[in-house]
Amino acid sequence: MEKIISSPRGTSDILPEEVLGWQFVEKAARRQFLYYGYREIRTPLFEETELFARSVGQTSDIVQKQMLNLAAQGAGSDADDMKNSLLSLRPEGTASIVRSYIQNNLDKKERLSKWFYIGPMFRGERPQKGRLRQFHQIGVEAIGPDSGSPYLDAEVIGLSVCILRESGVDDFNLKLNTLGTLEDKENFSKYLRSVLSSRLDALCPDCRNRYERNVFRVLDCKNKSCKEVVKDLQLDYSYLSETSRNYYESVKAALDSLGIVYQEDPRLVRGLDYYTHTVFELSCSRLGSQDALGAGGRYNHLVKELGGPDVGAIGFALGMERMLLAKAEDATLKSSPVQVYVVALDEKFFPRAFQLLQFLRKKEISADINFSSSGLKSQMRQANKSGAGFVAMIGEEEFIQGKVTLKNMADGSQEQILLDEAEKIIKIVKEPESPRAREFEKL
Ligand code: HAM
Numbered sequence: 001m002e003k004i005i006s007s008p009r010g011t012s013d014i015l016p017e018e019v020l021g022w023q024f025v026e027k028a029a030r031r032q033f034l035y036y037g038y039r040e041i042r043t044p045l046f047e048e049t050e051l052f053a054r055s056v057g058q059t060s061d062i063v064q065k066q067m068l069n070l071a072a073q074g075a076g077s078d079a080d081d082m083k084n085s086l087l088s089l090r091p092e093g094t095a096s097i098v099r100s101y102i103q104n105n106l107d108k109k110e111r112l113s114k115w116f117y118i119g120p121m122f123r124g125e126r127p128q129k130g131r132l133r134q135f136h137q138i139g140v141e142a143i144g145p146d147s148g149s150p151y152l153d154a155e156v157i158g159l160s161v162c163i164l165r166e167s168g169v170d171d172f173n174l175k176l177n178t179l180g181t182l183e184d185k186e187n188f189s190k191y192l193r194s195v196l197s198s199r200l201d202a203l204c205p206d207c208r209n210r211y212e213r214n215v216f217r218v219l220d221c222k223n224k225s226c227k228e229v230v231k232d233l234q235l236d237y238s239y240l241s242e243t244s245r246n247y248y249e250s251v252k253a254a255l256d257s258l259g260i261v262y263q264e265d266p267r268l269v270r271g272l273d274y275y276t277h278t279v280f281e282l283s284c285s286r287l288g289s290q291d292a293l294g295a296g297g298r299y300n301h302l303v304k305e306l307g308g309p310d311v312g313a314i315g316f317a318l319g320m321e322r323m324l325l326a327k328a329e330d331a332t333l334k335s336s337p338v339q340v341y342v343v344a345l346d347e348k349f350f351p352r353a354f355q356l357l358q359f360l361r362k363k364e365i366s367a368d369i370n371f372s373s374s375g376l377k378s379q380m381r382q383a384n385k386s387g388a389g390f391v392a393m394i395g396e397e398e399f400i401q402g403k404v405t406l407k408n409m410a411d412g413s414q415e416q417i418l419l420d421e422a423e424k425i426i427k428i429v430k431e432p433e434s435p436r437a438r439e440f441e442k443l
Helices: 016-036 049-055 061-066 080-084 094-103 150-166 182-202 205-213 215-220 224-232 242-257 320-326 347-362 376-386 396-401 423-430 435-442
Strands: 046-048 087-089 113-122 134-144 173-178 276-283 292-298 312-319 340-344 367-369 390-394 403-408 414-418
Touching: 016 113, 016 134, 016 150, 016 320, 046 049, 046 094, 049 061, 049 087, 049 094, 094 113, 094 134, 094 312, 134 150, 134 320, 150 173, 150 242, 150 276, 150 292, 150 312, 173 242, 182 205, 182 215, 182 224, 205 215, 215 224, 242 276, 276 312, 292 320, 312 320, 340 347, 340 376, 347 367, 347 390, 347 396, 390 396, 390 423, 396 403, 396 414, 403 423
Parallel strands: 340 367, 340 390
Antiparallel strands: 046 087, 113 134, 134 312, 173 276, 276 292, 292 312, 390 403, 403 414
């Protein structure tokens, strides 16, 4: 027996019966992007590894343990030049967006670039429910000289909340914190080191390492004894400068004015290095250990650190797999969008049925047919399974009289229509009162 090849661990197929749910979420997000004035950007799925090391951070888990690198193989192949560069699949979107912003001189073209992206990201993590090696994000980045307003922070956070709600995810919490400027962050890390120095023994080996290299990481370690230590820490905002404190107060006031509910969490630091000032996380406790639906924050120095102009930025990314896990089931999205199922009661009627099928599709009616010749019963079963609102049947009598019988599957009523007047079918199927037509409109 031949070996069956499965998809690589940590990846999954999105089967047609699931795709409607994905499209629903995407469509909800795209609608909000239009209202909020964010435009789509598409960047490559792989980049120079150095881009991620310099943005996400050398000491981050992503760069340390999770990068999926590309290997160029085969002497004399067209990809020979790749041997001299280290390339990785993108673990997130922000670094690529900033790279593109710089490369395309966007600061000279507009004061504020408001961009969004939807697509796959790749991290070599240990897979579990809600944690994959290929997963999908809906993300937003607002970058430019005019990005320094606390109202923009509120807009971006508000947009993330709005996309979750419009996608059917209602049950989530928003956590908020500020890290302040680079200087404030430095003060915060000094403070953390000083309070943790007497508890080093209680930290896991990873965190003892992190204590030296990036002490913030200790705050979101999942290890039980580290969590205990972190729980006892007295954290206030004493490390913040007055300007940073005022900025944070303005962000909170703007969120309050939008009626957005949040919990302040001084322990929220995020696992990526580039953040300054506002950071936030959206979580859903029902999801278990992988409960983060999305997260984001400001990164006022990243553009400059990657060789670009000195402009600020803020953004977020939502994990689509987790959004779908947290979303209430919507039964109508499970059904296929067939409006009319065409049935030929004998092979000799098939050419006419096939013509009718094409006619319906040209008129923007979704229609399908059974390609194997089978009896009425089995074809009606198929029609039922397809969820079609109507069945258009051609049997002996219809064939001779140049007609079709149109059956309404909701109430069982049927009428004969001359094929010369097939436009009538369109009118009936598109009738706005038909529940099927309404459902179709949703897609
Ligand atoms: P992140 O927190 O690394 O941030 O990821 C954002 C979201 O992506 C997570 O909250 C989660 O829902 C989802 N996610 C991350 N890793 C996985 C995984 N292995 N499997 C399934 N879902 C996952 C970022 O990526 C930043 N770029 C966000 C950002 C944009 N900050 C500023 N702009």
